[in-house]
Every structure is written in structure tokens, then in C-alpha cells.
């Protein structure tokens with residue numbers, strides 16, 4: 001669907017209305033998957049979480065025989081005004097340079113997508129015009145935040161069956177940590193990590209920037225959409241839209257790391273069920289990602305010590321999810337293989 005912003009409804013109100021009519025998991029599809037699983041040539045439950053993964057795909061695709069024919073990593077790139085506070089180990093110019101690198105196939109996410117036959121799209125979000133520094137005022141106005149959320153809906157266009165949102169944006173671990181502090185409380189230091197590798201002084205600047213922002217915006221942090229526009233970035237707004245569009249179109253979502261989960265946490269704060277269709281691809285080595293996942297009730301598939309972003313952890317998880325589906329779809333049954341079933 002398109003979010004044609006009408007003139008008489010405030011943009012955020014239009015977004016809020018989306019969460020009143022989210023599709024539910026398809027229990028009949030889950031039952032069909034379980035029935036087939038019971039016939040496959042393995043002891044019951046022996047594929048552990050791989051079995052749950054297929055049930056999750058069936059539930060949210062609404063299909064008794066789920067498919068992964070067109071998986072997509074959608075990388076959103078945005079620049080952050082707060083980068084001027086010296087919160088990253090790299091200059092803001094790296095965001096645009098990495099977009100170029102994605103285009104020429106040189107980034108980690110290119111190799112992951114290539115190795116596992118996953119589509120990759122990169123969405124550049126006005127990189128020449130960073131968001132406003134949120135230590136000085138809101139990062140975005142409501143209209144821009146809502147329009148960027150709506151832009152995220154493009155991810156599902158062209159027909160995909162599995163989505164992993166990814167991101168690139170120097171300074172965005174500061175934005176994500178600020179969002180977690182606003183949503184879940186505590187000082188900045190509870191949520192920050194070293195991102196691209198800031199030293200102790202950089203980490204102190206990062207914590208100070210977030211604590212200053214929490215004080216500045218304190219009166220407006222009870223509404224997740226206000227948190228998004230004040231402390232977020234364009235890639236976080238667009239990923240919220242992409243995750244929502246996926247839900248509305250029955251496309252399951254694989255979450256990546258620390259930054260992607262800030263978009264998921266904001267949606268969860270609007271309506272816990274809004275991320276029911278999301279699985280955690282991995283746990284990042286960044287900051288408090290493990291705590292965030294526990295709070296969202298998501299158990300990560302992988303724990304590889306990665307802290308890159310770009311959708312890289314989610315892309316690797318898609319390889320695993322494809323394998324789970326291949327077992328379910330292509331294994332022989334006891335009957336077809338002439339293997340004896342359980343004796344007692």
C-alpha cells in the first residue's frame with residue numbers, strides 16, 4: 001500500500017492507524033508444516049530450531065508450503081547531524097563512500113548476498129543533507145520523518161518473500177543507543193558501545209551527546225514516533241516503514257544488529273505485535289544488543305561476534321533459514337524412503 005499523506009490528518013496519526021489492522025499468524029499453515037515435519041526421516045524434533053524457523057515462515061507468509069525464492073537485503077543509508085559531536089571513529093563522508101562500495105560490489109554485505117543468492121538493494125536517503133544534530137533539536141520534523149517511514153514501503157515492491165533491512169550511516173550507533181535509553185531508561189552508558197571503534201574519549205563524547213539529548217527532549221519521549229523523529233535518523237525511519245510494509249504484505253523479516261533493532265524496538269513500543277513477524281538473525285557484539293533482544297523477546301539465531309551492520313548478520317541468518325526450509329521441503333518421508341518409523 002502507499003501511505004498517501006492526506007492533508008487533513010497529521011502524518012504520525014496516519015502511521016499509527018496502520019497498527020490497528022495487522023495480519024495475524026496463519027495457524028493452519030503452521031499445522032500443515034508440523035504434520036509434514038512428523039513424516040520426515042528424522043527423530044521428532046531432531047532439527048531443533050530449524051523446525052521452528054519453518055513454522056515461523058509458514059505462519060507469516062500464510063503458506064502451508066513456505067518459499068524463499070526472492071529474499072532481499074534492503075540497505076538504508078542516512079547521515080546524522082550528531083556525527084559532528086565526534087561520536088564515530090570514522091568521518092561522515094564514509095556513508096556516501098560505502099554506498100559507492102555497495103554499488104560496485106565491494107562491501108561485506110555484497111559477498112554475503114552473492115554467496116547465498118540473496119537480492120540486495122541500497123536506498124540512499126538525502127546523504128548530502130544530514131539530519132539535524134539531536135543534541136541541539138529534533139533530528140527531523142514530523143513531515144519528513146513520516147515521509148521517510150513511507151519511503152520504506154518500497155522495500156516490498158516487486159514481490160519479495162523474505163526481508164532483511166540493513167543500514168549504513170556514520171554516527172547511527174549513537175542514534176540507536178539514544179533511542180534505547182529513551183525507550184527503556186537508564187543513562188546513555190547502559191546502551192552505548194564502541195560502534196566503529198571509538199576510543200575512550202570518543203565513547204565519553206558519545207555518552208555525553210546522548211545524555212544531553214535525553215535532557216533536551218525529555219518532555220517528548222513518551223511517544224515512540226516522537227522518539228523516532230527527535231533521536232532517530234532517516235535510515236531508522238525507513239526501516240520502521242519497511243518492517244511494517246513487510247508485515248502488511250505477509251513477508252517475514254530477519255532483524256540484523258544494534259541499529260536495525262532500534263527500528264524494531266520503536267515499532268514494538270507502538271504495538272508489541274508489530275514485530276511478531278520478525279526473527280533475530282544474530283546478536284551483535286555492540287553494546288547492549290543482547291539486552292535489547294531479551295527485552296523484545298527475540299532469541300538470536302547466530303552469535304558470531306559481528307558488529308558491522310549493513311544487514312550482514314541478517315544476511316548470514318538467511319543462509320541458515322534457507323537451509324532449514326530445504327530440509328523441510330526436500331527431505332524424504334519415512335514412507336517414501338522406506339525407513340521404519342518410531343517403534344513405541
Ligand SMILES: Cc1cc2ncn([C@H]3O[C@H](COP(=O)(O)O)[C@@H](O)[C@H]3O)c2cc1C
Nearest residue numbers: 088090167168169170171172173195196309
Ligand atoms: C568502512 C565502514 C563500513 C561500515 N559498514 C557498516 N558500518 C557501520 O558503522 C556505522 C555505525 O558506527 P558509528 O556509530 O560508530 O559511526 C554504520 O554506518 C554501520 O552500518 C560501517 C562503518 C565503516 C567505518
Ligand SMILES: O=C(O)c1cccnc1
Nearest residue numbers: 257258259284307308309
Ligand atoms: O550491530 C550493528 O548493527 C552495528 C554495530 C556497530 C556498528 N554498526 C552497526
